[in-house]
Amino acid sequence: MTRILALCCVLLLALPDLAAGNETATPLLTTKQRFSMPVYTTVGGRTIKSLQVGWESYGELNQSKDNVILITHYFSANSHAAGKYHPDDTAPGYWDALIGPGKAIDTNKYFVISVDSLANLSANDPNVITTGPASINPDTGKPYGLDFPVVTIKDFVNVQKAVLESLGISKLHAVVGASMGSMQALEWAASYPDWVPRMISVIGAGQSDAWTTAALEQWAIPIRLDKHWQDGNYYESEAPIDGLAASLMLITQQALHPAFFNQQGEALNYHPLESGPLSDIRQSHSIVKWLSERAHSRAALMDANHLLYLVRACQLFLAGHGDDLNASMKAVKAKSLFLPAENDLLLMPYMAQAAHDALLNNNKESVYDEIKGNFGHLDGVLNIQQKAADIEAFLQN
């Protein structure tokens, strides 16, 4: 239990650093690479000049370039899916339990690659390379702010495709992603079916339904309420850190489950009738302070406008951009594996089930299996080793 709590303290301090307990004696080492594109045209028909994104890889690309597994990352993550930049890094990439030599996604066999999203949340992290509203607009010499075009999950996929093509790759062995990464994975399978023979969706969805689009909006609202946000033009003044931290508090809670959260309460000696909040409306309970402090700490490397653009990308998600999910799944050629988390309150299992059912309705090959655990949505990251053998077998098939 202590180990799990410690793991989760790390998690809430810096979501990408999840797999601290899974370090190997000789860690996989990786380096952030930079990919540039002079012009990119978005799905919405707008252009982005001098687009740049970071990427990482683990393992070697073989001569026929057919051993590629693409890892698409979740909302608050980046392409640091596994390994370390330096042997003395405190923690490896978020799915290090899954990716590495001899692991389920075996870097002795596969060339594993991941790409930082557009409008990546951690725009101020020196290990992230992204293009988004915080980037300099070459036409004005100033940050885009809300002049940055709306981007979609399909735009993330199109940029990943350009990165892969720059390496001479024209087909994947598989695409695998968790949460927002699952959206990209299924988008790949539906939009570029000839590229994707295998797709794994972890804690995922096939589209954002009305519930999810509204829930995502709740993440955006605190940022727009922060007086420092100023319609997105805060780059020469104070950033809307309180609004951003409020958003992260909401995201963190929704990504967890009471079963874990209340264990954290016990560790803090939480009591409903704590004397501070009982005596003073301006004071907070221990659990609130804990959540707030971690959110403010994480917010330092993040950009508030980037969060708004990621929210919008997820709201606009319907894999394959068809009329509906059933129509969208027609084009898929991949065999699919859906691994929702049984106690997920953010992307509840019914969402993965709906995508799986739409594939079966279209006579596609698809498997559905739930991850057990008490973390909620985050079981897709923290308990992924539970499905390591299934993932390994699925990739070999």
Place this chain on the structure above:
Amino acid sequence: MTRILALCCVLLLALPDLAAGNETATPLLTTKQRFSMPVYTTVGGRTIKSLQVGWESYGELNQSKDNVILITHYFSANSHAAGKYHPDDTAPGYWDALIGPGKAIDTNKYFVISVDSLANLSANDPNVITTGPASINPDTGKPYGLDFPVVTIKDFVNVQKAVLESLGISKLHAVVGASMGSMQALEWAASYPDWVPRMISVIGAGQSDAWTTAALEQWAIPIRLDKHWQDGNYYESEAPIDGLAASLMLITQQALHPAFFNQQGEALNYHPLESGPLSDIRQSHSIVKWLSERAHSRAALMDANHLLYLVRACQLFLAGHGDDLNASMKAVKAKSLFLPAENDLLLMPYMAQAAHDALLNNNKESVYDEIKGNFGHLDGVLNIQQKAADIEAFLQN
């Protein structure tokens, strides 16, 4: 389905007006009464001068004054639990399906009474009488703002007790409440056991655990972010309506379930790739506009500081104020009935289960039974007639 959607549009527009479909030909009529207290001392040891609250009753108090059922109301409601003020009111009180002549809580037999909470959310509703941060502080002649003392669920109960005692009542037949009302009901049973032979907790809890206290805090945060909030001193300037509406959007979504919410999406022709939000980051999806418009409309009669004080009262909730729930339940003499909603995402059934278990551990009489439905938390209001027979039998026993 159309009737249910219509009912829920009403619900989201004005939560107290829930039972529009359950009107009888000759409606029960009621009048808001006023109760005043020169001085009230809070659980936290502070004093409130000239305390005033509203109350309503349905049915007649018998001579021995032993036919009293107290209805304790939920977060966004007030004492208008049943009936109408005027025959031409558009809707009766929120639990009119349950309370009235010949209904489960039969006003031909019982004197049913309900009291507006302190810091009632609808401070600007002419049908609500409450004392809270928006009230004039007699010592300064100005609204209290954050100088108003923190109040707890037990303070709500203590004020209700004073109202009852002013009517010569010294014992209840039963106390019945939903959600925040369930907190008051169990507080009654634990704090004043000799008053309470029967307690019904609908969509309820026995305490606010760490999860719930943090979730409640998420409701408060948007208000404090609104630049018009000004540390609670907005009574002579613009009210923080956007922050208040943001809070209501979150509360509304958390009180519902995807199963219902997505039906509403269908009614709006929601699509993930709507052209407005795809082309412009400042535009919103249909479902977001729907939620926002209803929240802004409801916010007009509500007070933002009152919401903060209600959040705090709910966070400070441990029925009976014992060391823990098990210790608190020792004093209870009531037989209890817990009716959580199976799909409740706000106060999940595990919370009612924990209170029920704590009572059984203390060898108390308690029954636990779940309300079925697709509304989530709001099944406790919208589907309460499902348990009408059980409630009627429980009250007669």
